[in-house]
Amino acid sequence: MTFDHFQKIQSRRKFFRECAGGLGTMALAGLLERDGLAASAGSANPLAPKLPPLPATAKNVIFLFMEGGPSQLDLFDPKPELAKWNGKPLPPSITKDLQLAFIKPTAAVLSSQREFRQHGQCGMEISEYLPHIATCADDICLIRSMHTDAFNHHPGQLLLFSGTTQVGRPTLGAWTVYGLGSESQNLPGFVVLSSGVGTSGGASNFSSGFLPSTYQGTMFRNSGDPILYLSNPNGVTPTTQRAGLDVLRDLNQEHYKSTGDEEIASRIASYELAFRMQSAGPELLDFSKESPATLEMYGVNKEATRPYATNCLLARRMVERGVRFVMLMHASWDDHTNINTKLKQHCDATDQPAAALIKDLKQRGLLDSTLVVWGGEFGRTPMCEIRKPEEADNAGRDHHPVAYSMWMAGGGIKGGQVVGKTDDLCFNIVEDKIHVHDLQATILNRLGFDHTRLTYRYMGRDFRLTDVEGTVVKKLLA
Secondary structure, X not given: OOHHHHHHHOOHHHHHHHHHXXXXXXXXXXXXXXXXXXXXOOOOOOOOOOOOOOXXXXXXXXXXXXXXXXXXXXXXXXXXXXXXXXXXXXXXXXXXXXXXXXXXXXXXXOOOOOOEEXXXXXXXXXXXXXXXXXXXXXXXXXXXXXXXXXXXXXXXXHHHHHOOOOOOOOOHHHHHHHHHOOOOOOOOOEEEEEEEOOOOOHHHHOOOOOOOHXXXXXXXXXXXXXXXXXXXXXXXXXXXXXXXXXXXXXHHHHHHHHHOOHHHHHHHHHHHHHHHHHHHHHHHOOOOOOOXXXXXXXXXXXXXXXXXXXXXXXXXXXXXXXXXXXXXXXXXXXXXXXXXXXXXXXXXXXXXXXXXXXXHHHXXXXXXXXXXXXXXXXXXXXXXXXXXOOOOOOOEEEEEOOOEEXXXXXXXXXXXXXXXXXXXXXXXEEEOOEEHHHHHHHXXXXXXXXOXXXXXXXXXXXXXXXXXXXXOOHHHEO
């Protein structure tokens, strides 16, 4: 049969009638492989989106981590009674069992000089240092009864994000992406943005621990290349790079077939993701399509707020693009000295951008499905710390793990309320104690998980984020 004869007896319609089933099967296989539902050895996408096992109110998380321990006394929990004790030590009956990082229990009380006002229809009392967050009072749930087991920074940060003070466990963001995957095809599922001086915990705050490395947080920069070395070197074209990646993929798949090592599948997925990010990354950082009003609202054009404003705006853009978990680390609120000066600087840098993030998510219809969390690893003491007595207004506050404040918004959290109460000196919790493990359990609940059943087997044991504790806090839920 000649080619001319073949053309006469065949038609385009007949070809598709007889062969379209095969083409459709091939196309379906490609789509399923992309979503991690069907794949050849070593090519499954570990970040493919997954449905949660339980009804969920949140799809994404933005964690505004205020490293160092913001002073709840000066921001969220007014205590006028402290003025009566100012300059005097507290009774030993109150301080006898207290573990402190630097000062002694006999240190003198330091009352707050901040003015608090009621805001929103709910009448939430918030400090003068946070005028922008105050405008979001009806959208946030203020927790005044947080407590933790660690009174130093690194252990406290490990406990907050990994559920234990031991190094090497998966963190909250990694657990989230492990459980849900990511809806973004061109960006990591877990992204970390940083501002300020750098955190004590560093990479341990966004580690994947013993989970496959695909689930660890990826640090982004807010200018230039989002990730160092993301751009190709001079002389390396996309075609050349693609050919090299194809060879690596084939070699890794052969290795995966013989070993079954999940890290090899993670490596393949990471190489492919990095290739896609080379085009998605620059577009993410391009704010030219954002309106002037939006840039003004975040404070992107103001020197004091620009770094944190840029990160908050990036967080919103990442959530829009399907990134599952975005962590913003701002350091450091560790005000052992000059708290009146330093605290205002931290608030001036972060207050407007954080409030803009809430408002922007809300007006775009994203707040209902995005859980926003604000807070540090612990709070500050009602007693003062004096490190440089020769300097005026040098007083600061030590670490206080037994009673401090955080807030949450969106994602199925009931806004416009204050949960928990501390005593008149902000020393101990007297109502609705919420441990770090309870906070973690509640976050996972909003994402559609029973925190006791989201586990990973390692060294013969089923591990979970909340270790062997944690209770969902029903008062926080909408």
